[in-house]
Amino acid sequence: MSVRVQLPPVLRNVMGGERWLEAEGQSIAAAMQCLAGRHPALGLHLFDEQGALRHNIVFLHAGAMIRAKQAAERKVSDGDEIVLTNALAGG
């Protein structure tokens, strides 16, 4: 599956200002693995030392909020858009 991933503002300056990136994969987690392989600098921010998606990362996909620990089970379809963001707190 080919999907588009929207980066949060702070990660765009890692990618030269790019807002959207193309990725391949059957799930959100697989799409993130794809991005980390293509862009190692970005990969540092997506996966921790244990190889897990950083647990503060949140995805918005097809009207649902997906936590990092759910990303492997969340299947994607060709042409889907995924918003990559992070957990927020405060008011």
Next chain:
Amino acid sequence: MPVSIVVGTPKGAAILKSGDRKAWSEDFVLQGWPVTASVRDDKGRVYAAVNSPNYGVALFVSDDLGNWKQLESAPRYRPEDRGNPEHHRIVSQVDFGGVLKNGGRFVDQIWTLHWAHGALYAGVSEAGLFVSRDHGASWQPVDGFNEQPSRASWTPGFGGLGAHTILSDAKNPDRMWVGISAAGFFRTDDGGKTWAPKNKGVNPAVESAPATTGQCVHSVTHDPSNASIMFRQEHRGVHRSDDGGDNWRVIEDGLPVGELSDGHRCCFGFASAMDRKSGNVFVVPLDGDNFRFPRGGQLAVYRTADREHWEPRTAGLPNNYFAGVLRGAMTADQNGGIYFGTTSGSIYASNDLGESWSEIASGLPRITSVEAFAS
């Protein structure tokens, strides 16, 4: 002589530039990233460390302080390295769902960067030392330090278990020092293979830790070309060593001494810096660990010229000022200029070894690191 200053804040880095150290330009780069440390290498390239509770740590590099590019590698522990639960507990307070990180050891902040003998070093929390011998393209853990035999007894300070100070000996590449809050000061004499605690003469701040590794070092400064004479701002006062850290003694004549939360009396503070040409040393005392702001609200830098007695220097510094100065937030450009930043976002500079000060930037976020590079 032109000077550039990299000011780290939780929202990015201010870049201050001046040709005469009187008029300053200001830019704000790496916006959105907490910038925790910076250093310049032998080619004039500047490295800035960033960290985020959401997106981890990384290093950006720049040749002109205007255009920055992130490196593809950063200090990282191995998946099998085990972490310190108490450090994880402190970090997880701002780390949603951290849940003690599953016991793994993680780099959650680069506290300091250091360039010496052709290598780039990073001191990190959870406390550790990493080295890059290819200008940041790849990083290796310094296992002799990271697995130092006393590690199990290392106790985090208020900000976690951080290796925040790295010093080197210009004449001896095999000798280096690293300071950790709150495990004390360590030295290697064999190029990093083994490290020994160097805290003799310094009162432990952590009652439950062994007497050799319970010291809460806040910062240490020296001249790498005369490396064995060292000045140490400790949680429990200001100390000096004349033998590379083997022995320490309190030197607080002229410094404001106050009471700590445990009743101990000493000069509390975080930052220290040295002007290598004159040998002058500077500290910014705070009113104990209860208040952590300048005593009576008078922001004051204390200077020693004879390296035994201190004198306050307040010309140009504000009164009614209740912000602090953090451990990484004071530096010298080694051409007579001294600079420090405050937790209320001001940068103060002196062109005359601290005799007088002026505010050269304000309105910045809390300042966590200051480095000055004369060109």
